[in-house]
Amino acid sequence: MINGRDKPFELRIAILYFLRCYLYQNEFGKNMTISTLSYQSEIANHYTLGSWLxxxxxxxxVVASWCSSIGFSCLIGGHFDKTHKEEMLKVVISIDQSPINGKTLMELSTDLLKNLISQVCLDSDTDDRGRLIQSLCAFVLCQCISSYNKIGSYSSDSIKQLICKEINIKSFQEIRKRLSESEFYVKAFQNPQLKLATPDEMALTYDFTQLHEYTTSSTGV
Structure with a gap:
């Protein structure tokens, strides 16, 4: 139903809200939904929740993609064992339509890191959404820095050095800080329920703001 272009926008958002309610603290429901993401399940039933997502x-x-992305984020949240994490990774890789030219996952991660830095370094004299994307990229980079895992040949220290080389730390911190100050963030933070009147209002969700608040307080970045 969220994929129906001819359906009213309010109805599609309402269905997404019901999906979020269903998956909230419902590990059984999440497990069942993940099981419908596999190729074998799709053969048996083309009308599973997994196929719709x-x-x-x-x-x-745009509306369907945004709603499905939020649906996937609901599945990722919570505790998952290694098997479920691998299953979700297979799904993401299989539906990613971008060309990878035979690159490994590690090489793709390195490319993503470089792309994030290039986005942060763009001229900030842009519209509100452009500045939001820029600050989101800075937020993701902060998570890379706070992680103990290496991304390709990059360690946390080398990522910091790369940021210092491309853009000074003060500017980076200002861009990072803009995220929680943006109108999109404030509105999402104040509304646990999805209250969207038009597609132009699709941006962040309350769940994301909670993730942001938690990671910021726990990592200090």
Whole structure:
């Protein structure tokens, strides 16, 4: 239903809200949904929740893609064992339509890191959404720095050095700080329920703001 272009926007958002309510602290429901993401399940039933999420993610429809992305984020939240994490990774890789030219996952991660830095270094004289994307990239970079895992040949220290080389730390911190000050963030933070009147209001969700608040307080970045 969230994939129906002919359906009212309010109805599609309402369905997404019901999905979020269903998956909230519902590990059984999450496990069942993840099981429908596999290829074997899709053969048996093309009308599973998993098939709707995947189809919505890949079709050329901004509303459907956004709703499906939020649906996937609900599945990722919570405790998952190694098998479920691997299953979700397989799904993400299989539905990613971007060309990878035979690159390994580590090489793709390195490319992503470089792209994040390039986004942060862009001229900040842009519109509100452009500045939001820039600050989101800075936030993701902070998570890379606070992680104990290496990304390709990059360690936390080398990522910091790369940021210092491309953009000074003060500017980076200012861009990072803009995220929690943006109108999109404030509105999402104040509204646990999805209250969207038009597609133009699709940006952040309350769940993301809670993740941001938690990671910021726990990592200090």
């Amino acid at each position: 995947i189809n919505g993610y890949v079709i050329n429809d």
